[in-house]
Amino acid sequence: MPVADINGSQCHYRSDGDPHLPCVVLSNSLGTDLSMWDAQAEALAPHFHVLRYDTRGHGASASPPGPYSMQILGQDVVALLDHLQIAQAHFCGLSMGGVTGQWLGINAxxxxxxxxxxxxxxxVGTQEGWSNRAQAVRQDGLDAIAAGxxxxxxxxxxxxxxxxxxxxxxxxxxxxxxxxYAACCDALAISDLRGTIHVIAAPTLIIAGKDDPVTTVADAMQMQQAIFHADVATIDASHLSNIEAExxxxxxxxxxxxxx
Structure with missing residues (x-):
């Protein structure tokens, strides 16, 4: 189980495929871990160096005391690439991982x-909603969140x-x-990149689930209108579309x- 000591924390990661091939980084959603990408990693590995990691506070990565921010989560990715001596990579993030991807597109x-x-x-969501969820998890644990x-x-x-x-x-x-988990909710509560994603220059694909109640097709279209080199694709799925519509x-x- 490789773990990198980076950015004041410990980041668990997994690498598949030939390290000499172009790298693609896969970033998990809130409340999951790098295993959510199993199917995609298997398909990508013959063509790419596939690098998956557990976002801090998740999986086998450390959960250092907060507060967390999208800047910290984005800097974790940059530090992991530095640790592995990877100069450039493709990046695919879902939900919270997609917010991390936007931060990287803006800042790195x-x-x-x-x-x-x-x-x-x-x-994603509202400050009040994320703050309320963070408070509920700190008080009652994750069982109540898992129920819905x-x-x-x-x-x-x-x-x-x-x-x-x-x-x-x-x-x-x-x-x-x-x-x-709660500290990542705190990060999402204060993250609003709508006014800055227009500076993203990387060729961008936005994937939306037609039945996603959390981040909608309308959200995807708003991002596409802001990012110059962006296309939108919709698939028949809800929020974890890489699993539902594998x-x-x-x-x-x-x-x-x-x-x-």
């Missing part, structure tokens, strides 16, 4: 080749058809560090990253 453009922003927005997560993450049809997959994802959510998502990712 020289490190990016192409950028994929999945099921995310320049402003399936309906936010997946469509009713997927929940009925793939109960084992849904149960496994909820189990991972319950296993997260409650304070680390083949469609992976196909879009491969086609975009391999083009040109």
């Amino acid at each position: 453009p020289q490190r990016l080749l192409k950028l994929v922003l999945a099921n995310t927005a320049g402003r 997560a399936a309906e936010r993450w997946f469509t009713p049809e997927f929940i009925a058809a793939r109960p084992a997959t849904v149960a496994a994802m909820l189990g991972r959510l319950r296993d997260q560090n409650a304070e680390g 083949l469609a998502f992976t196909g879009l990712l491969l086609d975009f990253l391999r083009a040109g």
